[in-house]
Amino acid sequence: MSLIVQKFGGSSVADAESIKRVAKRIVATRTAGNQVVVAVSAMGDTTDELIDLAHQVTPLPDPREMDMLLTTGERISMALLAMAIRSMGHDARSFTGSQAGMITDARHGAARIVDVTPVRVQEALDEGAIAIVAGFQGFNRDSRDITTLGRGGSDTTAVALAAALGADVCEIYTDVDGVFTADPRVVKKARKVDRVTAEEMLELAAAGAKVLHIRAVEFARRHGVTLHVRSSFTPNEGTWVVSGTEGETMEEPIITGVAGDLSEAKITVVGVPDTPGMAADIFTIVAETGANIDMIVQNVSTAATSRTDISFTLPKADGEKVLTALKAVQATLGFEALAYDDQIGKLSVVGGGMRTSAGVSAQLFTTLKNAGINMEMISTSEIRISVVIRADMLNDAVRAVHTAFGLDGDTDAVVYAGTGR
Secondary structure (H helix, E strand, O other): OOEEEEEEOHHHHOOHHHHHHHHHHHHHHHHOOOEEEEEEOOOOOHHHHHHHHHHHHOOOOOHHHHHHHHHHHHHHHHHHHHHHHHHOOOOEEEEOOOOOOEEEOOOOOOOOEEEEOOHHHHHHHHOOOEEEEEOOEEEOOOOOOEEEOOOOHHHHHHHHHHHHHOOOEEEEEEOOOOOEOOOOOOOOOOOEOOEEEHHHHHHHHHOOOOOOOHHHHHHHHHHOOOEEEEEOOOOOOOEEEEOHHHHOOOOOOOOOEEEEEOOEEEEEEEEEEOOOOHHHHHHHHHHHOOOOOOOEEEOOOOOOOOEEEEEEEEEHHHHHHHHHHHHHOHHHHOOOEEEEEOOEEEEEEEOHHHHHOOOHHHHHHHHHHHOOOOOOEEEEEOOEEEEEEEHHHHHHHHHHHHHHOOOOOOOOOOOOOOOOO
């Protein structure tokens, strides 16, 4: 008997009919002789609607109360899904994140898992029941408060449960057939990838690919959890996220995928004194805000002024607090000004084959040049090249690069549901 953890996103449980369809799929897995644990997201755009509602009440919702509010979405979907399964003659029990033993740190809105003790989930499995767990949420032992894992956290819930329970596979169900060479909502000719290495998937997730949450991929890689990304709307096999050693046995394409990201902003610290330790002082202040920095570029200082500019990108959601923190130390650090730009887009090409293939950078830059697209920042790793461009040109750039690297398929990709919100 195999133990399978399944995760269903908001678009898969968007309404009553969708919930009943998902219930049939879960029951089919159970009747095939498997034990089943399910992590489920809030229905459709429920989380976004709750966030909108909170901001109608107050411009600055309290983080603790925000977590209390947002976790109601998953509780609704888990209970309805358990009811649907029970109506089909199978035992199903729903559990909140805290009941399922998802122990986190105390940070509201972006908590990290510190321990998983799924005692009640294991008891349900031992008694032949299907366990339904609310994704995205946990519990802090010290504060005794409910916490949330941040957007996309239901993926992390599923992977953490799979690791703790020793599951044979963690199936991530979504509204597309698997991992594609680009977002099929943007690139109609995007192709499904049958296998992708965990390393490539991490880079794609970090670059803005929405199909898997980056923390879930890292958790899976660290704990040896096998991931299978597939559609909840068809029985087709999806994309397997494999270990690096398994990936090395395959004939790797040069480029696995192209990703676009509109969630970041750029801050430029203008006129920084070009003295030792200034960058350290600036980024220490940034780190104290809890913001995650992505790309950093420092210009060469001019001989006349002995000053330089430092630009970096970060999530738009962190922009205001970082600006506030830097403005507070401007006089102390002695830089001249701050510039904020939230109209940027990040384009990335990812592929393990880049390690042994020359000319990828030249082809990328030439493609953007021919499309009339200017690059503002460049960042690279062993298997990724990212560039910052204007936000309103990102989708055109993704399509152009996708075609230039020969990734276009013969038919249009299918998106079964979801708003992409």
